[in-house]
Amino acid sequence: MKRALAILLAASALFGAAGCGRPFKIETAPGFIELENQGDYAYRATTPEGVVVAVRVVDDEKRGDLDFWTKALVLQLRDVSGYALLSAKDVTSLDGTKGKELRFGHDEDNKPFEYVLTVYLAQGRLFLVEAGGSKEQMDRARASVAWMQKSVKVKCDTIVSPVLASRTCNRW
Numbered sequence: 001m002k003r004a005l006a007i008l009l010a011a012s013a014l015f016g017a018a019g020c021g022r023p024f025k026i027e028t029a030p031g032f033i034e035l036e037n038q039g040d041y042a043y044r045a046t047t048p049e050g051v052v053v054a055v056r057v058v059d060d061e062k063r064g065d066l067d068f069w070t071k072a073l074v075l076q077l078r079d080v081s082g083y084a085l086l087s088a089k090d091v092t093s094l095d096g097t098k099g100k101e102l103r104f105g106h107d108e109d110n111k112p113f114e115y116v117l118t119v120y121l122a123q124g125r126l127f128l129v130e131a132g133g134s135k136e137q138m139d140r141a142r143a144s145v146a147w148m149q150k151s152v153k154v155k156c157d158t159i160v161s162p163v164l165a166s167r168t169c170n171r172w
Contacts, residue, residue, distance in 0.1 A: 023123055026055060027151035029144035045148070051133035051141040053148050058126035069119050069126060070100045077104055083115060095153040097122050105135075114138040116145070122154040 028034050028045045032053065038044040043055040064072070070088070077083040083104035091101045099120040106113045112135040120127040129152055131145045132138070138145065 022055075023057060023125060023154075024055060024127055025151070025153040026053075026129070026148060029148050031141070031144055032148070047133075047137070047141055047144075049133070049137045049140070051137045051145065052131065053145055054130045055152075056128040056130070058128070060124060061121070061126040062124050066098065066100060066119065066121055069121070070102070073117060073119060073128075074102060077102075077115075077117070082106065091118060091149075093120055093152045093154055094150060095155040097154050099127075101149075111135075116149075118149060118152075120152075120154045123156065125154075127152075127154045 022042050024042070026043055032045040032047055032051075035044045035046060038054070040056055041054045042057045044052060045054070046052045074085055074088075078085055083106045086103040086105050088100060088102050091099045093099060097120050099118050101116065101118045104115040104117070106115060113132065114135050115132040116130070118129040120129070129149060131149065133141070
């Protein structure tokens with residue numbers, strides 16, 4: 001009985017430790033470096049020229065579906081923040097999660113900027129994958145940005161999911 005309890009406590013500690021990481025996976029492309037301590041961002045990487053790729057996670061977001069969040073984000077960025085919606089398309093993450101990619105444009109001091117926002121819902125969370133920079137620099141980094149966006153996983157794929165890892169899919 002003591003041995004079984006010790007094994008159970010060790011297993012609990014192992015799964016608890018897995019909860020300390022990120023609830024998603026993204027690869028950092030060559031030419032980018034990952035930044036640390038970035039406030040609201042769970043992940044943020046940049047090029048020397050200032051192109052940034054980032055991920056924000058909204059926990060416990062069980063309200064609304066992908067269409068709801070897509071419309072809410074478009075309204076916020078367009079009507080409140082002054083971005084022009086250039087395109088919207090359906091996308092799929094590396095793990096098969098359906099999402100929506102929104103491309104926006106914005107001018108600052110007569111210089112065009114591009115902002116790409118991809119939205120996923122998984123694990124009861126809202127995942128916002130963002131990329132942005134000046135249009136010129138985004139054009140130069142486009143292949144690397146696309147590669148990073150395609151590397152995103154937001155679903156658990158451990159052998160214990162979904163029962164034990166559904167809220168702690170942080171093995172990455």
